[in-house]
Amino acid sequence: MxxxxxxxxxxxxxxxxxxxKLSAQLQKGQLxxxxxxxxxxxxxxxxDIKDQENYAKQQGANVGDKCDFMESIxxxxxxxxxAKKDTLIxxxxxxxxxxxxxxxxxxxxQFPDEKAMLAAYKFRTSYEMKTAIxxxxxDNYYGQAKYGRITEKADVTPNEVTDFxxxxxxxxxxxxxxxxxxxxxxxxxxxxxxxxxxxxKLNKIKEDIKKGESFESQARIYSEDEGSAALxxxxxxxxxxxxxxxxxxxxxxxxxxEISDPVESEYGxxxxxxxxxxxxxxxxxxxxxxxxxxASEISAAKxxxxxxxxxxxxxxxTFKDAAFKYSDDKSNKFSAGIMTNNQDGSDRLEKxxxxxxxxxxxxGLKKNDITEPFQQEDQQKRKMMxxxxxxxxxDAHQLxxxxxxxxxxxxxxxxxxxxxxxxxxxxxxxxxxxxxxxxYKDCKFHSNWLKGxxxxxxx
Numbered sequence: 001m002x003x004x005x006x007x008x009x010x011x012x013x014x015x016x017x018x019x020x021k022l023s024a025q026l027q028k029g030q031l032x033x034x035x036x037x038x039x040x041x042x043x044x045x046x047x048d049i050k051d052q053e054n055y056a057k058q059q060g061a062n063v064g065d066k067c068d069f070m071e072s073i074x075x076x077x078x079x080x081x082x083a084k085k086d087t088l089i090x091x092x093x094x095x096x097x098x099x100x101x102x103x104x105x106x107x108x109x110q111f112p113d114e115k116a117m118l119a120a121y122k123f124r125t126s127y128e129m130k131t132a133i134x135x136x137x138x139d140n141y142y143g144q145a146k147y148g149r150i151t152e153k154a155d156v157t158p159n160e161v162t163d164f165x166x167x168x169x170x171x172x173x174x175x176x177x178x179x180x181x182x183x184x185x186x187x188x189x190x191x192x193x194x195x196x197x198x199x200x201k202l203n204k205i206k207e208d209i210k211k212g213e214s215f216e217s218q219a220r221i222y223s224e225d226e227g228s229a230a231l232x233x234x235x236x237x238x239x240x241x242x243x244x245x246x247x248x249x250x251x252x253x254x255x256x257x258e259i260s261d262p263v264e265s266e267y268g269x270x271x272x273x274x275x276x277x278x279x280x281x282x283x284x285x286x287x288x289x290x291x292x293x294x295a296s297e298i299s300a301a302k303x304x305x306x307x308x309x310x311x312x313x314x315x316x317x318t319f320k321d322a323a324f325k326y327s328d329d330k331s332n333k334f335s336a337g338i339m340t341n342n343q344d345g346s347d348r349l350e351k352x353x354x355x356x357x358x359x360x361x362x363x364g365l366k367k368n369d370i371t372e373p374f375q376q377e378d379q380q381k382r383k384m385m386x387x388x389x390x391x392x393x394x395d396a397h398q399l400x401x402x403x404x405x406x407x408x409x410x411x412x413x414x415x416x417x418x419x420x421x422x423x424x425x426x427x428x429x430x431x432x433x434x435x436x437x438x439x440y441k442d443c444k445f446h447s448n449w450l451k452g453x454x455x456x457x458x459x
Contacts, residue, residue: 040081067443083146100134151417164412180392182337188293188301233285
């Protein structure tokens, strides 16, 4: 494929790292570690390039050619610069800033304290790290939004897909061993006695708070919410509609500093304290005790799922209908239980990338076989019992038009989009201020980065 297409492929990998300095608009008095390029008022630092190169390598991209790699960065910066001037692209500054705060809190939950987190990510202060996360998310949003605006009407005909395949079929990637799977999962039901035990524990904590213990200290000791326990259970600037409904309904019915009775949600049971409310935003603390099932509850769920499996094997219900009727997994309950690939949305899953628990369970199974019930965890670390049906087994092969049409079509469409963006970039370059460091003056860029309105930086 063309050099330009490879550049834009690299561009798609750039979810910038939290480590190192980040590209930013130049401000008076700002200390710069070395400017590699300026596109309009968007700046690329030498440290940005190194960080992005390291990340791309981790993702398996070949970044050996510094000029190709630099061109992908220049393309992205031009997209970002133009996006910020595009009145049809929504300004999400406030939402991005809030999301950065939430991400910061989530990351903090993975460390014993804030000092350890800042040291691990090489930031000096919490403000510096939050600002970095905000800048990363803003760049990703604006770059993707502008790319989407430029290519929103792009499409490919069947003939174009065939032409693409015939031209590039010897360069198309090999497909590794894959499977298509469907899954039914149920959460073990908590017994009345177990529920009472959790509620009694929370009521005792509430009584201790009334007697003088602080909500914050009790959250640090007892809360099982990894994202907020280290912060004393605090969530700030919560948007109305952001939290699960039982939590939000309880929180918004409280007066400031009032504490709720135990509230049940899909994550367990909460004590909630409303800190303050300002319009459609509010701050709250909570203490979560998860509804983690015990051995007898897990056994009951296994028995229930085994009965469902028996009905499917006896052809009394299809796997699809059973998934819709019984599964608690909302991610695939309404799609016949089919598990999808997070990267492309297809139902083909590379065997090497499967969860190890699932890989073990389907080992040796044939098409249409169904596993015995087994225990696993969802993304929120909640225990569940599952059964899986093997729908297809696809052996490793090179992409073929007859069997992989949708994948080839997506590649053909991406190539067409890249060509559209290439034309757009070349049309924009003459009217944009561009400054490149002298080290790139010998690069054979695909676009006109070294000509037109260009000023090279002094050594």
